Amino acid sequence: MIAFLKLLFRNRLAAMGAVVLSAILILALITPLLPLADPDAIATGDRFKRPFTEGHLLGTDHLGRDLLSRLLWGTRLSLAVGIFAALIAASVGSAIGIIAGYFGGRTDNVIMRGVDMLMAFPYILLALAIVAALGPGLTNALIAVAAVNIPFFARNIRGVTVGLAGREFIDAARLAGMGHGRIILTELLPNVASTIVIAMSTTVGWMILETAGLSFLGLGSQPPQADLGSILGEARSALITAPHTSIVPGVMIFLIVMSINLLGDGVRDALDPRLRSGALTRPRAVTLVERRGNVPRADQKGLLNIQELETQFHVGPRIYRAVNQVSLHVNPGEAVGVIGESGSGKSVTALSVMGLVASPPGVITGGAVRYDSEDLLAASYDSLRAKRGRNVAYIFQDPLSTLHPLYRVGDQLIEAIQAHNRVPEAEARAKAIELFRAVRIPNPESRIRNFPHEMSGGMRQRVGIAMAMANDPDVIIADEPTTALDVTVQAQILSLLDDLRRERGLAIIFITHDFGVVAQLCDRVAVMYAGRIVEEGPTETILEHPAHPYTKKLMACVPELGGGKRRLAAIPGLPPQVHDLPPGCAFAPRCHKATDACREGEILLEGTETHTARCIHPEEELA
Amino acid sequence: MTALKVDDLSKTFPVGGGLFRAPKAAVRAVRPMSFEVAKGETLGIVGESGCGKSTLARMLVGLLEPTTGRIEIEGKPLDNADPAAFGKLIQYVFQDPVSSLNPRKTIRQIMEAPLKRLYGMGRAERAARIREIFASVNLREEFLDRYPHEFSGGQAQRIGVARALAAAPRIIILDEPVSALDVSVQAQVLNLLADLKGEFNLTYLFISHDLAVVEAVSDRILVLYFGTVVEVGPAEEVFKTPRHPYTKLLADSAPVVGRPLKAPEQKDSELPDPLNPPPGCAFAGRCPRATPECVAEVPDLRPLGEHQLAACIHPHEY
Numbered sequence: 001m002i003a004f005l006k007l008l009f010r011n012r013l014a015a016m017g018a019v020v021l022s023a024i025l026i027l028a029l030i031t032p033l034l035p036l037a038d039p040d041a042i043a044t045g046d047r048f049k050r051p052f053t054e055g056h057l058l059g060t061d062h063l064g065r066d067l068l069s070r071l072l073w074g075t076r077l078s079l080a081v082g083i084f085a086a087l088i089a090a091s092v093g094s095a096i097g098i099i100a101g102y103f104g105g106r107t108d109n110v111i112m113r114g115v116d117m118l119m120a121f122p123y124i125l126l127a128l129a130i131v132a133a134l135g136p137g138l139t140n141a142l143i144a145v146a147a148v149n150i151p152f153f154a155r156n157i158r159g160v161t162v163g164l165a166g167r168e169f170i171d172a173a174r175l176a177g178m179g180h181g182r183i184i185l186t187e188l189l190p191n192v193a194s195t196i197v198i199a200m201s202t203t204v205g206w207m208i209l210e211t212a213g214l215s216f217l218g219l220g221s222q223p224p225q226a227d228l229g230s231i232l233g234e235a236r237s238a239l240i241t242a243p244h245t246s247i248v249p250g251v252m253i254f255l256i257v258m259s260i261n262l263l264g265d266g267v268r269d270a271l272d273p274r275l276r277s278g279a280l281t282r283p284r285a286v287t288l289v290e291r292r293g294n295v296p297r298a299d300q301k302g303l304l305n306i307q308e309l310e311t312q313f314h315v316g317p318r319i320y321r322a323v324n325q326v327s328l329h330v331n332p333g334e335a336v337g338v339i340g341e342s343g344s345g346k347s348v349t350a351l352s353v354m355g356l357v358a359s360p361p362g363v364i365t366g367g368a369v370r371y372d373s374e375d376l377l378a379a380s381y382d383s384l385r386a387k388r389g390r391n392v393a394y395i396f397q398d399p400l401s402t403l404h405p406l407y408r409v410g411d412q413l414i415e416a417i418q419a420h421n422r423v424p425e426a427e428a429r430a431k432a433i434e435l436f437r438a439v440r441i442p443n444p445e446s447r448i449r450n451f452p453h454e455m456s457g458g459m460r461q462r463v464g465i466a467m468a469m470a471n472d473p474d475v476i477i478a479d480e481p482t483t484a485l486d487v488t489v490q491a492q493i494l495s496l497l498d499d500l501r502r503e504r505g506l507a508i509i510f511i512t513h514d515f516g517v518v519a520q521l522c523d524r525v526a527v528m529y530a531g532r533i534v535e536e537g538p539t540e541t542i543l544e545h546p547a548h549p550y551t552k553k554l555m556a557c558v559p560e561l562g563g564g565k566r567r568l569a570a571i572p573g574l575p576p577q578v579h580d581l582p583p584g585c586a587f588a589p590r591c592h593k594a595t596d597a598c599r600e601g602e603i604l605l606e607g608t609e610t611h612t613a614r615c616i617h618p619e620e621e622l623a
Numbered sequence: 624m625t626a627l628k629v630d631d632l633s634k635t636f637p638v639g640g641g642l643f644r645a646p647k648a649a650v651r652a653v654r655p656m657s658f659e660v661a662k663g664e665t666l667g668i669v670g671e672s673g674c675g676k677s678t679l680a681r682m683l684v685g686l687l688e689p690t691t692g693r694i695e696i697e698g699k700p701l702d703n704a705d706p707a708a709f710g711k712l713i714q715y716v717f718q719d720p721v722s723s724l725n726p727r728k729t730i731r732q733i734m735e736a737p738l739k740r741l742y743g744m745g746r747a748e749r750a751a752r753i754r755e756i757f758a759s760v761n762l763r764e765e766f767l768d769r770y771p772h773e774f775s776g777g778q779a780q781r782i783g784v785a786r787a788l789a790a791a792p793r794i795i796i797l798d799e800p801v802s803a804l805d806v807s808v809q810a811q812v813l814n815l816l817a818d819l820k821g822e823f824n825l826t827y828l829f830i831s832h833d834l835a836v837v838e839a840v841s842d843r844i845l846v847l848y849f850g851t852v853v854e855v856g857p858a859e860e861v862f863k864t865p866r867h868p869y870t871k872l873l874a875d876s877a878p879v880v881g882r883p884l885k886a887p888e889q890k891d892s893e894l895p896d897p898l899n900p901p902p903g904c905a906f907a908g909r910c911p912r913a914t915p916e917c918v919a920e921v922p923d924l925r926p927l928g929e930h931q932l933a934a935c936i937h938p939h940e941y
Binding site for chain 1: 685686710714715719722737775777778786814832838839842872880882
């Protein structure tokens with residue numbers, strides 16, 4: 001709650017709105033206690049007194065009634081009616097929306113078509129029709145305004161509910177024996193409540209305005225009762241001769257609606273989960289580089305050489321050391337595997353190479369990434385952008401979320417080609433078809449016109465690979481490219497990547513959590529744990545003679561086909577959080593070999609020329 | 624003794640159509656299938672995405688009404704789609720542990736729901752029962768007053784298992800229970816499930832796309848393809864001596880350390896179009912052994928070898 005208020009008041013306009021609105025609300029609340037003149041006392045002799053005359057701070061109206069008193073009493077009434085109408089509209093509209101969204105199908109169809117019909121009328125016409133049917137009066141105006149706003153809530157809440165109703169916790173509640181009513185009240189309602197509050201805070205201002213509008217037309221509050229609309233309506237005839245009678249209620253309406261809307265927008269922004277995470281700004285085009293200490297010197301290893309890379313996430317007071325002193329290189333025609341569990345820093349390592357880690361909160365705090373000896377971390381945005389895709393390309397895990405859903409896959413591929421080469425459309429199209437053929441998509445000429453949703457997962461990932469190949473890169477970084485795919489499709493994609501690197505001398509960095517995949521594709525492998533490489537070496541050596549206890553235990557956890565029914569080895573405990581790492585070896589708390597020496601000081605990655613491990617009690621002697 | 628018996632169960636979804644229009648077409652997500660699960664057995668169900676394994680699971684727990692067929696639990700038929708009636712006999716553990724827990728409720732509120740709704744237990748009785756269950760799934764009691772987002776995937780999945788146990792079911796359906804978890808945690812959860820099975824005398828249906836995991840936990844395995852059972856057999860035999868060419872393809876595709884990389888099939892291996900299903904065996908289009916007879920009619924499951932059954936005219940022989 002305090003965090004929410006802090007976030008809300010960081011927005012200056014919302015804070016201003018909150019201050020003005022609270023002042024008005026307090027005034028409205030204490031109106032009966034204030035020494036005000038009777039708002040309905042007529043004194044025709046004193047009509048149209050200017051503001052600041054004695055006894056009438058804001059002057060008087062056409063019947064000589066005190067304007068200040070009428071204004072405060074009117075504000076009180078208008079606010080009450082507006083808020084009440086908003087509550088009615090929110091409860092009825094949300095109830096309709098939740099029911100339609102939860103039951104779906106025919107219920108949803110019938111209810112929402114009804115709501116659509118209500119929305120098809122211009123709202124003021126509908127309100128007028130309702131008042132005409134019920135007769136003028138404030139209560140009827142309130143009903144009309146509430147009714148007119150029901151569709152807004154119904155549609156909004158239905159949208160949110162549809163998303164929630166398909167979630168697994170609703171199914172779980174059903175299996176726990178809950179009925180529909182209870183699921184709606186205890187499972188759905190708490191989850192849509194914040195949306196209802198947001199929708200209300202943004203519409204209450206409109207409802208006050210609409211009530212004022214009806215009163216202005218003489219359909220709302222009846223004389224002598226004053227609300228802001230009727231004060232304005234009565235002052236209309238004296239607009240030129242006594243402008244203050246219109247300006248005073250006009251300014252009040254403006255202040256109320258403006259402050260409510262500013263505050264409402266602030267509340268919406270503060271409750272939005274994307275903004276709540278602290279990132280009120282869009283990520284920069286390149287990851288922020290703030291290197292402390294010396295940049296490592298070029299050591300001429302590999303085509304792409306990551307040296308002592310450090311990438312951190314700064315979230316509030318916490319520093320997450322996602323990548324800590326990682327060194328890795330890859331040669332042309334070589335496939336290097338990076339294996340680790342979620343949170344081990346393998347994806348952040350990959351994204352850091354081309355400055356693709358979102359900043360804020362990501363910051364590269366040390367190390368170098370050398371491509372052909374040039375330090376990419378020191379490169380300008382333009383030069384980095386020229387290299388993205390042309391020299392180093394990426395393949396991501398989920399091709400459905402990386403392809404734009406509204407463009408044909410061929411057009412997206414052509415765009416990727418043209419981003420680096422100014423070739424005519426026809427030539428780019430021919431190249432796209434050729435790429436589709438290279439990744440073995442059948443009937444490339446017709447497939448090129450497909451939208452992403454028209455393709456299967458395997459076909460989409462082939463498009464992803466074709467896109468990575470579009471500008472003949474030298475290095476491809478594949479981040480779990482087969483994790484979302486079925487095994488039969490995974491086998492095809494892996495053999496395709498293997499062919500491509502052999503045919504074209506591609507260097508591949510392959511990120512995965514699957515030892516089977518690494519064993520089949522990669523020449524070398526690096527094992528990551530809690531942001532650091534704990535072991536690196538040729539794939540065969542590591543699979544047969546793992547040196548780090550973590551590597552050995554992790555491999556034992558992976559069931560292999562052909563073993564029959566059995567108990568699996570597990571690693572006790574959980575991986576550590578990278579903002580709160582223990583001193584020494586991060587794996588020590590889960591390791592059966594750990595001694596006191598493991599829990600202090602820096603443990604180095606040591607071993608032979610080709611096989612290294614970060615362990616003082618290795619499973620195999622490395623010398 | 625039979626814990627679960629499924630007879631001629633199928634599900635057809637209408638496609639298209641609106642308020643006043645009849646559906647344009649129908650997709651048969653699950654074609655009529657029959658199988659039995661013995662008490663105390665773990666039946667593994669494998670298949671690729673779109674093969675109907677989740678639809679089958681949702682029918683078994685009453686979240687979807689079957690189009691045809693009947694479900695029997697311990698000899699008693701269940702034909703009304705009231706999840707509460709199913710709830711006491713059969714429970715479900717979801718794939719995504721975090722999204723199966725209501726983010727706005729504490730773990731205690733989540734755990735209490737089945738005890739209150741299905742068994743009408745009082746407050747003290749509930750607290751005692753929750754304590755018991757939490758002890759058996761190795762969770763600390765202080766977790767009870769926290770909210771779901773505070774837990775890691777492995778812990779959340781153990782809470783999901785604990786909730787299923789709270790209903791004291793006879794059968795638990797595990798729908799990809801470990802595929803969202805890291806390998807080191809995956810083994811913890813699988814071993815816990817194995818322990819609980821003995822402790823609470825449970826029967827499992829274990830659904831997964833990971834062949835090695837299914838093989839490691841199951842007694843028998845059922846292979847689904849395009850809504851049909853193509854092969855059934857003991858876990859140790861199904862992938863060692865696959866009879867159906869599809870099972871063989873699956874077994875050959877799984878990445879295995881030390882096996883050279885090769886694509887087991889090079890053709891355009893799209894799944895058949897569910898709106899326009901092929902005649903005969905659905906796998907015929909991808910099958911290296913297919914002959915014209917395969918397209919003529921749908922093959923029935925028939926016994927092959929000692930314990931296996933496969934729906935194939937030209938099965939692999941060993």
